[in-house]
Amino acid sequence: MSLASNSATEATIEGLRGLLGERLSTSMAVREQHGRDESWHPTEAPNAVAFASTTEEVAEIVRRCRASGTPVIPFGAGTSIEGQLQAVRGGVCIDLSGMDQILEVNAEDLDCTVQPGVRRKQLNDYLRDTGLFFPIDPGADASIGGMTATRASGTNAVRYGTMRENVLSLTVVLPDGSVIRTARRARKSSAGYDLTRLFVGSEGTLGIATEITLRLYGIPESISAAVVPFTSIEGAVDAVITTIQSGIPVARIELLDDVQLDAINKYSGLDYPVQPTLFLEFHGTEAGVAEQVRLFGEIAGEFGGGDFQWASQAEERTKLWQARHDAAYACKALRPGSEIWATDVCVPLSRLAECIAETREDLKSASMPVPLVGHVGDGNFHLCFLLDPNAPEEYREAEELNRRLVQRALAMDGTCTGEHGVGLGKLKYMADEHGEALAVMRAIKTAIDPDNIMNPGKMLPGTN
Amino acid sequence: MSLASNSATEATIEGLRGLLGERLSTSMAVREQHGRDESWHPTEAPNAVAFASTTEEVAEIVRRCRASGTPVIPFGAGTSIEGQLQAVRGGVCIDLSGMDQILEVNAEDLDCTVQPGVRRKQLNDYLRDTGLFFPIDPGADASIGGMTATRASGTNAVRYGTMRENVLSLTVVLPDGSVIRTARRARKSSAGYDLTRLFVGSEGTLGIATEITLRLYGIPESISAAVVPFTSIEGAVDAVITTIQSGIPVARIELLDDVQLDAINKYSGLDYPVQPTLFLEFHGTEAGVAEQVRLFGEIAGEFGGGDFQWASQAEERTKLWQARHDAAYACKALRPGSEIWATDVCVPLSRLAECIAETREDLKSASMPVPLVGHVGDGNFHLCFLLDPNAPEEYREAEELNRRLVQRALAMDGTCTGEHGVGLGKLKYMADEHGEALAVMRAIKTAIDPDNIMNPGKMLPGTN
Numbered sequence: 001m002s003l004a005s006n007s008a009t010e011a012t013i014e015g016l017r018g019l020l021g022e023r024l025s026t027s028m029a030v031r032e033q034h035g036r037d038e039s040w041h042p043t044e045a046p047n048a049v050a051f052a053s054t055t056e057e058v059a060e061i062v063r064r065c066r067a068s069g070t071p072v073i074p075f076g077a078g079t080s081i082e083g084q085l086q087a088v089r090g091g092v093c094i095d096l097s098g099m100d101q102i103l104e105v106n107a108e109d110l111d112c113t114v115q116p117g118v119r120r121k122q123l124n125d126y127l128r129d130t131g132l133f134f135p136i137d138p139g140a141d142a143s144i145g146g147m148t149a150t151r152a153s154g155t156n157a158v159r160y161g162t163m164r165e166n167v168l169s170l171t172v173v174l175p176d177g178s179v180i181r182t183a184r185r186a187r188k189s190s191a192g193y194d195l196t197r198l199f200v201g202s203e204g205t206l207g208i209a210t211e212i213t214l215r216l217y218g219i220p221e222s223i224s225a226a227v228v229p230f231t232s233i234e235g236a237v238d239a240v241i242t243t244i245q246s247g248i249p250v251a252r253i254e255l256l257d258d259v260q261l262d263a264i265n266k267y268s269g270l271d272y273p274v275q276p277t278l279f280l281e282f283h284g285t286e287a288g289v290a291e292q293v294r295l296f297g298e299i300a301g302e303f304g305g306g307d308f309q310w311a312s313q314a315e316e317r318t319k320l321w322q323a324r325h326d327a328a329y330a331c332k333a334l335r336p337g338s339e340i341w342a343t344d345v346c347v348p349l350s351r352l353a354e355c356i357a358e359t360r361e362d363l364k365s366a367s368m369p370v371p372l373v374g375h376v377g378d379g380n381f382h383l384c385f386l387l388d389p390n391a392p393e394e395y396r397e398a399e400e401l402n403r404r405l406v407q408r409a410l411a412m413d414g415t416c417t418g419e420h421g422v423g424l425g426k427l428k429y430m431a432d433e434h435g436e437a438l439a440v441m442r443a444i445k446t447a448i449d450p451d452n453i454m455n456p457g458k459m460l461p462g463t464n
Numbered sequence: 465m466s467l468a469s470n471s472a473t474e475a476t477i478e479g480l481r482g483l484l485g486e487r488l489s490t491s492m493a494v495r496e497q498h499g500r501d502e503s504w505h506p507t508e509a510p511n512a513v514a515f516a517s518t519t520e521e522v523a524e525i526v527r528r529c530r531a532s533g534t535p536v537i538p539f540g541a542g543t544s545i546e547g548q549l550q551a552v553r554g555g556v557c558i559d560l561s562g563m564d565q566i567l568e569v570n571a572e573d574l575d576c577t578v579q580p581g582v583r584r585k586q587l588n589d590y591l592r593d594t595g596l597f598f599p600i601d602p603g604a605d606a607s608i609g610g611m612t613a614t615r616a617s618g619t620n621a622v623r624y625g626t627m628r629e630n631v632l633s634l635t636v637v638l639p640d641g642s643v644i645r646t647a648r649r650a651r652k653s654s655a656g657y658d659l660t661r662l663f664v665g666s667e668g669t670l671g672i673a674t675e676i677t678l679r680l681y682g683i684p685e686s687i688s689a690a691v692v693p694f695t696s697i698e699g700a701v702d703a704v705i706t707t708i709q710s711g712i713p714v715a716r717i718e719l720l721d722d723v724q725l726d727a728i729n730k731y732s733g734l735d736y737p738v739q740p741t742l743f744l745e746f747h748g749t750e751a752g753v754a755e756q757v758r759l760f761g762e763i764a765g766e767f768g769g770g771d772f773q774w775a776s777q778a779e780e781r782t783k784l785w786q787a788r789h790d791a792a793y794a795c796k797a798l799r800p801g802s803e804i805w806a807t808d809v810c811v812p813l814s815r816l817a818e819c820i821a822e823t824r825e826d827l828k829s830a831s832m833p834v835p836l837v838g839h840v841g842d843g844n845f846h847l848c849f850l851l852d853p854n855a856p857e858e859y860r861e862a863e864e865l866n867r868r869l870v871q872r873a874l875a876m877d878g879t880c881t882g883e884h885g886v887g888l889g890k891l892k893y894m895a896d897e898h899g900e901a902l903a904v905m906r907a908i909k910t911a912i913d914p915d916n917i918m919n920p921g922k923m924l925p926g927t928n
Binding site for chain 1: 570
C-alpha cells in the first residue's frame, strides 16, 4: 500500500485538533520523540501525536483515521526495542501514557484492571500494601499496554509465565472504532476463540488495548536472591538446565556472561567477580525456600559454581535486580557513545547450551563488544551489539551476526524472538519461522483490519 | 447456508472410498455412532465416516470435501458433552482415533508430541517410566485432540492450568487442505499472532490438529490426597476460596455436594459420609506437602471441615480420583434409565460461594436430581441434570434451569462454560457473553474457513 494521502491525513489531523485541543500535537519535537523506540531503528515521525485520555476518545480517533486511511500507531512508554513505533507510513500516533489509572484491584480474585499507560513499577508500588504483586518485568519500566502488545516477559517468566499467561481479559478498540471485551474475568473459559491471546503480542496491528485485566500473585512469605559465579558459561548453562529439569520452582534464574557482568559492575558500582554468573531468586515459604536453595546449591557445586552472595533483605534484592534490569544501559556505558542493537532468541532448553556455545564461537570474530545475557530458565537469551553510530560497517556486521543467530535458533526448533517482538527488526525472519502459517496470520490481519491502518508495516512482512 | 448438495457430497464420498477403501464407512451403525457425543443432544449422523491415518490423508480428505462444499467434523473419542459432534449439516466425519501414536517425548525439555487420537490415560501410562506426567484430566478418557479442541481442563487445572497453558504447538490441517505448524517448540515466543491459542478451543471450526506438542511435568516427589467432609457447602466453598487466596499451591481441590457424594458412594462402592465434601491433592517435596497439608488443615478447621481421610499410596489415590472422574456415570446410576445433561459455568473466585448458593436455591424446586460438582479452585462448577428420556417437560425444565445458571454466571463476570465448550448446547449464550466480540470471532472464522466446511453450526451462532 502507498502512503496515506497527505490531504486526507491533514484533514483528519485538523479534525482531531478540534476534538483534542492541545492534546493533539504536530510539533516536530513531539513527533520525533514518538517516531522511535529504544532500538537502533531510525526515527520515522508520525504526522501527529494524539494524547488520548479515554477508551471512547481512542475509538473516535481510530474511527476518524480509518475514514481517511490514516495509519494509527499506539504508543505507551516508548521502550520497545525492535522498531515497533516507527511511523513507516506516517499517520497518527496515539500516546496512551496519560491513561495511567489502576481501575480496580480484586484482591480476593488475585487480579486487577489497569489502563494501558500504567507502568509496571507504578503497578507494583500501588499493590504493595495489598500483599500482591505483578511479576512480569522486562528490563525497562515499560507500560502494561506495551508489554501486552509485545507479549513481554522478563526475569520471573520461568515461574510465573509471560504476558501470554497473565492477561485475563482486554478491552480493545478495533480498527473500525468498535470496542470489545475479549473475555470475562473468570480464570478459565471454553466459550469461543481465545481473543485475549490473539491480541496479546499483536504489536498494535489488530487494535488498541485500553483496559487490561491482569493476574496477580501473593508476595511470597520468603524470598531469597543470590549471585553465583561459574568457572565457565557452559557450567552455568548446564546448572540452569538441570535445575529446571529437576522441577525446582526457581522464580528467577538469569545468566550474564563475563562481558555483561563487567558492564554491570562498572555501571551499577558493584564488585562481583568478572565471570559467567547466575542471578537467582527463590520464592516460597521459609521451609520451601530453604529446600530450593539446598537443592540448587548441590547442582551449582556439580557444575563449577563458586561462592554464593546472598541478598535476603528487600533492599539488597532490589539493588541486585535493578542492576540486572539495567543490563542494556550498562552495555551502553561499556562503549561510550555507542548505540545498542539488542536481539533475542529462544530455543528448547535441551538446545540452549549448544546454541549459546555456537553463538559465542561466532562472536569471537566480532569487531565490537557483544555482551550476552539471558532468561535462560526459559531457553531465552539476548545479545547486545554495541555499535559506533558512525560506522555503517558495524551495523552490517551486526545484521549478519543477528541473521546467523536467528537461523541457528530456528534450526534448533526455536523462535526468532522470545520476548522483544517482531517490529521492523525481525520482519525478515517471519517467513522462515512460520512458513505457511504466515498466511493464516495475514488472513487474520486482513479480517480484523481490512484497511491496514493499525501499525502498518510491523510484524507481518508485506503489509506496509 | 443450506445443506451441502447431496449429489456433490455423494460424489465426494465415492472418491474418498477410492482413497481409503474400507476405512471409509457409510454403514448406518458407524455413522450414527459418530453423529453424537456423550451429551443429551440427539444423534445427527454424518453421510460417511473416514478413518484417517496420517496428516496427509486428513489434508486430502479436507481438500476433497472443500471442493464439493461438504462439511467436515473431526472425531476423537466421542466424549464431548455439549453437542460438538452432531453432523447438523451432514458431511464427512473424520475419525482420528487411529492416529494414536506418541511421536516423541523430549524428557529434557519437559514436552512431548502426540497424534490427536492418543487418549490421556494412554499418554500417562506411556510416560510413567520417564518420571513425567501430563496433568490435564477431564472426567472421561478423552483424546488429546478432543481436549485441545474444547480447551479442556479438569481436576489439576488449579495448579497446572488448562489445555490453553499446556499446548506448546500444533500441526493443523486448514480448511483448504494446507498444513501449518502454529509455533516452534520454544517455551515462549513473541514472533507473531498466537495461532496455537487460536486453535486450542476452536472445536474443529477452524481446522484439524494432527500433531500436538504438550508440556509435561515431573511426577512430584511426594503426593498426598485427602477427602474432607464439611458441615455445609458454604463452609466447603469458603475453605477453597481461602486456600487459593492464601497461595497454597494445591494440585487439586474438588467440591462434591451431598447428592453427588451419595451417587459416588453407590457407584464406586465407597462409604464416605454423605455431606458436602472436598477431594484434595497436594504435590511437592515431602516437606512442601507436609506444609501445605498443615496450612490447609487449619483453614478446613475454621470452616467446618471434619475428619480427613488420607490416601498417600498410589493405589488408594487412583481409586479416589477414579471415583471423582466417574462422577457423571455415578450420577446416571442415581436415577436408572436417566439421560445426563451436564453443564458448567465458571465465575471469579470471589463470586463462587454466592453463585453456588443461588444455584442451589434455584435447584430446590427442580423435579429431578441435580448433583453439583466442581473444580472450585478455578471458580468452575458443574450441574448434572438427570432426565427421564421420555419426559420432554424435564428437558424444558433443565433448559430453563441451565439458562438461569448461565445468566447468573454472566452477571457475575463469569463465562457460560469453563471447560465443556460451546458445541450446540451453549450456542445461544455466546452473544450474551461476548457482545460485539462475537463479530471478531465470526470474522476470524470466515477468514480461515470461508466456505464454512469445518464443523459448521457449532460454537458460533448463525454459522450453520
